[in-house]
Amino acid sequence: MRNHDLVFLKQFSMVIAFLVALTIALILAGMYINAQQEPEPNPVAEAAVQQRLQPVGGVYAGSTGAAAQAAAKAAAAAAAAGQVAYDGTLDGSVIYAALCGACHTAGAGGAPKLERAAWAARIAQGSDVMHKHAIEGFQGAAGIMPAKGGNPSLTDEQVIATVDWMVDNLK
Template sequence: MRNYDLEFLKRFSLVILFLLAVMVALIFAGIHLGKSIPPEVSKSAQQQTVNRIAPTGSVYAGAEGDLRKQAAADAALARAKANVAFGGTLDGKVIYDGLCGACHKSGSGGAPTLAGGQFKARLAKGEETLIKHAIEGFTGAAGVMPARGGNPSVSDEQIKATVEWMLAQ
């Protein structure tokens, strides 16, 4: 073989080696990516699963079944209503005794009490403002009044009634 043929063969095999290395690297990268991507579920396989787990039928329970359904719905509604704080009463005294009094009876944490006209002084802000502060919470010089007395299920109307009751005392 002539000298420049040898030289060519050397370079050519180096190029082939390099290309082989690139190929191996691409194969491993492909395997790695293939593992990290979740396999796609085919539409027909999905449909088969849905068909397999579909209920085989339903029961028609007649008029009595309808009545029971109605009764269950009524019971659920009653339970939801019972969730409203203090059974939804608009009696300020009940809410005051059950919630606000915890602070406003003793004056703990700087809460103004009903005694001694402490609320008279605050009435200067206007009743609307006091109700707003009781609903949204208020931090004044005396302390922290939590929003809705700390019970978010007390409604705006209930707070209004309670503040009115407190002011009336």
């Protein structure tokens, strides 16, 4: 009888051991298969990416589109109005002090200083040429004069007024 129990215990524990091993094997197999799957996309992250990919400007059609376009145009015009340089002043001294003087006061990059000697030959070519050179920019022997001193929001009249002020204020 005793012997019988021992045999049963031995076989039963073998069955249990086999089942434990099978369980561990199945867990490992499950983990392995799970690791092979692409992770589920996170809907919140997806939405955020979509939003970042949107074009900056909206596209409108129909009557809402026309209204939106008119509004955008008005906003652009208002922004452009604010961009007339130095409030549209025709006072050459203001524009010179704020912009042109950066080069012309110290003679940076070959810019002629406000000294009569540096300007004699330039004045001799006539004020129309100097105006044109200042508005359109030009490359001379001394260096590069950038168009409108590098500020395209200056009007032609403002540049002309500044050139005239410079010529009138040579020492």
